[in-house]
Amino acid sequence: MNIDDKKEFAELVNAALSATGRNLPNTAGLTLWWEILEKWPLDAIRGGIKFVMTSGEYLTPGSVVKAISNALWEPADVVWSRIPKTEQETVVESSEALSALAAAGPLIDDGDMIAARQAFIKCYDRQVSHAAATGSIPKTRVSVGWDKATLAPAIEQAMAQGRLTAEQAGKYLPAAELARMQLSADRVGLARIGHDEKAS
Secondary structure (H helix, E strand, O other), X not given: OOHHHHHHHHHHHHHHHHHOOOOOOOHHHHHHHHHHHOOXXXXXXXXXXXXXXXXXXXXXXXXXXXXXXXXXXXXXXXXXXXXXXXXXXXEEEEHHHHHHHHHHHHHHHOOOHHHHHHHHHHHHHHHHHHHHHOOOOOOEEEEOXXXXXXXXXXHHHHHHOOOOOXXXXXXXXXXXXXXXXXXXXXHHHHHHHHHHHHHO
């Protein structure tokens, strides 16, 4: 947030606390809320507050930060189940996931996948917690495997899942290949729209 968001932020916090039957904070209390949450965009804070209120969790700055973090970063188990486990394959994941994969690498090489999973989750959760505390957002990186045949499928999957933009993908793929992927994605989107219209 920036200084221009202060008034709207104060109104948002007061409205949320009032709706939950809480006493409204004084100036010092609002300042504390601001200092904890100012690193996040106002829209993210609004979404986090709504999530906490609908989940029934006690509304605090910390619970809002947790909600924002959960919305931005996928759970460690989800990432672990998806991420390639060999240097042969191209990996398209967040910086936190790639760091966690590197930490688990020696255990993966030894074939101890149970310990590797535990190491991955521990490292990933620690890095995500740090990123959330500093107001960072996930940044997708591409780690190209030595088998170049895995590059295009990995890029296409990440684009389809919304984890990679066309601009980012263009750094790794020829324009013709990228155009084919975008055309394919557009066709899928049109097919879904047509299916939804028929269903309604």
